[in-house]
């Protein structure tokens with residue numbers, strides 16, 4: 001029988017005092033939605049490796065799709081702290097559900113808003129905000145993951161349209177998306193973005209199976225076999241790799257907050273379990289080794305909370321650098337993985353079951369530490385930023 005979600009977020013350094021009333025209202029709205037709609041069903045969907053598609057309407061209603069996009073295009077015009085809080089609360093439920101929101105807002109709506117024509121903005125953004133249209137983001141290819149600049153997907157002009165060929169791999173939401181933002185090389189070898197719509201001849205989205213991670217998220221390929229893309233579907237204002245990398249700044253920022261949500265859920269679960277579970281005649285919370293784990297978890301969660309709070313202020317002020325975002329993404333996800341691993345041990349055998357959310361978070365975080373730039377790639381971005389020397393190539 002599904003347990004009631006009693007989650008309470010830790011606030012060891014009274015960080016709530018740094019939030020506005022609007023931030024706190026948004027947080028309680030999203031948290032209540034997650035408790036009511038996500039927690040009761042998510043384990044079952046993850047076990048069956050199925051995306052709970054019925055959640056899309058609710059995600060749109062709580063403002064998870066493009067909350068920073070201006071209201072005239074269907075967004076909420078919120079600041080980046082609010083966006084971070086929304087991602088934290090959703091990922092507290094499940095990283096896969098946060099993935100869907102990240103992709104829709106940061107990787108589909110953001111590029112259309114930032115690089116699109118006025119006609120493209122008016123045509124797509126309001127429908128993406130309500131979830132009437134869902135999108136995905138195709139950058140990674142079978143032979144080009146960390147090195148997207150080496151992509152081979154390409155397009156060329158042919159009469160009144162472009163002809164698109166190639167393939168993308170590991171694409172979140174691909175199997176059900178109505179549109180795909182596809183990054184491909186023009187005949188001069190420069191990367192540009194195209195809006196590809198489901199139903200275009202030669203475009204298919206086979207689903208990726210057998211994942212042990214993000215099981216409640218739908219992942220697939222994008223295959224382009226001489227797809228005719230209308231000329232008006234080219235994003236006019238993005239040329240070069242900095243186009244897609246600019247979108248990643250948005251999504252990585254959301255993950256920096258989101259992963260803290262997963263860590264908080266693991267900590268909260270382990271703390272409550274330790275107070276109730278008795279061995280050798282007393283609660284395991286009374287043993288020094290268990291206290292060490294809990295004390296280190298809350299210390300690391302608190303440090304990460306401070307980092308993303310400051311990053312949110314900088315980002316709302318348009319002063320956050322890509323390297324600062326990389327540092328926060330890397331730190332939050334590594335922290336969350338460590339918290340999940342320690343928390344799982346604290347639950348003993350129960351920790352490996354679906355009775356508790358920890359193992360699911362832990363497995364999900366193995367994707368989160370890989371996508372949007374791996375742990376090591378973000379370290380190299382920090383290394384390059386502080387030394388001026390790039391060590392990628």
Ligand code: TGC
Nearest residue numbers: 099102139145146149172240241242245246322371372373
């Ligand atoms: P490099 O020569 O360094 O840069 C090329 C151009 O891009 C500019 N640039 C950026 N611009 C904006 N934001 C950033 N973060 C930027 N980073 C670099 C750069 O200034 C340059 O501009 P210009 O004007 O000189 O042309 O590029 P490189 O080929 O050496 O690669 C650098 C590297 C390794 C850091 C980069 O390619 C990288 O970040 N690799 C990781 C790939 C990645 O993160 N893929 C993510 C795919 S999407 C995804 O995973 C979605 S998961 C969604 C979910 O389910 O939640």
Ligand code: FAD
Nearest residue numbers: 137138139140145146170171172367371372373374376392
């Ligand atoms: P590789 O690039 O082959 O890396 C393998 C290993 O080599 C890693 O440990 C890496 O850190 C290391 N490495 C690579 N280069 C260097 C170097 N220069 N120096 C040191 N070490 C290096 N992509 C999208 O475009 N859209 C999506 O929606 C999307 N969703 C995803 C969903 C899931 C569940 C997953 C798992 C991935 C998703 N991705 C998506 C792809 C993701 O961004 C890539 O997996 C990621 O960028 C890493 O690429 P790769 O898997 O090809 O690994």
